[in-house]
Amino acid sequence: MADNNELYKNIADRDTGFKKFIWNSDKKQFLGRTGSSWFKIGVFYLIFYACLAGFFAIMLAVFYQTLDTNHLPKYTPGGGGSLLRNPAMGFRPLPRSENVESTLIWYKNGDNDDIKHWVDTLNEFIKPYEGTSDAISGQHITDCSEDNFPKEREVCRFQDSWLKDKCQKAESWGYNRESPCILLKLNKMIRWVPEVYETLEELPQDMPESLKKHIEKRMTENQGRIPKMIWVSCEGENPADQEYIGPIRYSPWQGFPAYYFPYMHTPGYLSPIVAVQFDSPVSNVLINIECRAWAKNIKHDRQNRLGLVHFELLKD
Structure with a gap:
């Protein structure tokens, strides 16, 4: 019987600990972070991904400047730089x-x-x-x-x-x-x-x-x-x-x-x-x-x- 009580107590403590991790009313924390902490990390990732997207957009724009508007490849037999010089x-x-x-x-x-x-x-x-x-x-x-x-x-x-x-x-x-x-x-x-x-x-x-x-x-x-x-x-x-x-x-x-x-x-x-x-x-x-x-x-x-x-x- 003592073993069972000990088991029930451990389960109850684990459930209480998990609920406290979700929301700690004493420290006003959600998932281990306070509101200000979530705000700071949210702003950081927002700026990080915005810079990443901006860098990708700039590289894509530079790449498109090298393409022919007539949809011709950059390297062709007549334009140099291509190994394809002999037709099949x-x-x-x-x-x-x-x-x-x-x-x-x-x-x-x-x-x-x-x-x-x-x-x-x-x-x-x-x-x-x-x-x-x-x-x-x-x-x-x-x-x-x-x-x-x-x-x-x-x-x-x-x-x-x-x-x-x-x-x-x-x-x-x-x-x-x-x-x-x-x-x-x-x-x-x-x-x-x-x-x-x-x-x-x-x-x-x-x-x-x-x-x-x-x-x-x-x-x-x-x-x-x-x-x-x-x-x-x-x-x-x-x-x-x-x-x-x-x-x-x-x-x-x-x-x-x-x-x-x-x-x-x-x-x-x-x-x-x-x-x-x-x-x-x-x-x-x-x-x-x-x-x-x-x-x-x-x-x-x-x-x-x-x-x-x-x-x-x-x-x-």
Whole structure:
């Protein structure tokens, strides 16, 4: 019984001590501090956090002064200070989401259910390019040429109707036939300007002979001037791939016209596209394909996928 009384007494003392900590009527203290003490510490933290917020606001204001009002990054290929000086190239259609790391385009020829993914992917990708013949409010779209580069805050027109042969939405991009199409584009790099080839002597030795002959032909058609173009070549990576790949056609050009560059984050800008049509690749054979972009300031790096793109094509 004595032990129980001692226990009850300890509990009562603890409750009394806690209540006294909450409010000590003898010393007029709340949570161990008097009113003046709470006032002093409240003023201190008010001043402390006000100074902290003011310092943060000043640093944020200084930071915003360094930003471009056109929402352009501080370091760009044309502005110096950037390590991004070489564009990469992308392709469409991409494999299914469950094979996101794959670069294999594998379809069954003539099977509408199997080709649906590839056709739908290209149809979705081409949507922004449809109906660009009409000017969009607030955007300045103009017709460009080698003699008519876009002015400031203007962008060059690119229409899906320029794509030819079976590389069209109406033709299911050739996947319902023997001629699948791949769409290529360069990744956007703000202020990057291509250094195009102006003479045949400037063409690199490792450029494919077929592309050199094409450039020479275009030069003859263009009154002795090489068109200002980022040229594109696609071929099998290995001798066997080159044998199986078959004829290749490009549209609307075998490259990206230089007047589409530089990209300046202008509203309405659409990257130029090169459609690559494989006329009759051998069936039931995995074909490794590499496409390269060619300009004097484009370097090719297979490991980092710079200036080129790799994919595989398998047609059952």
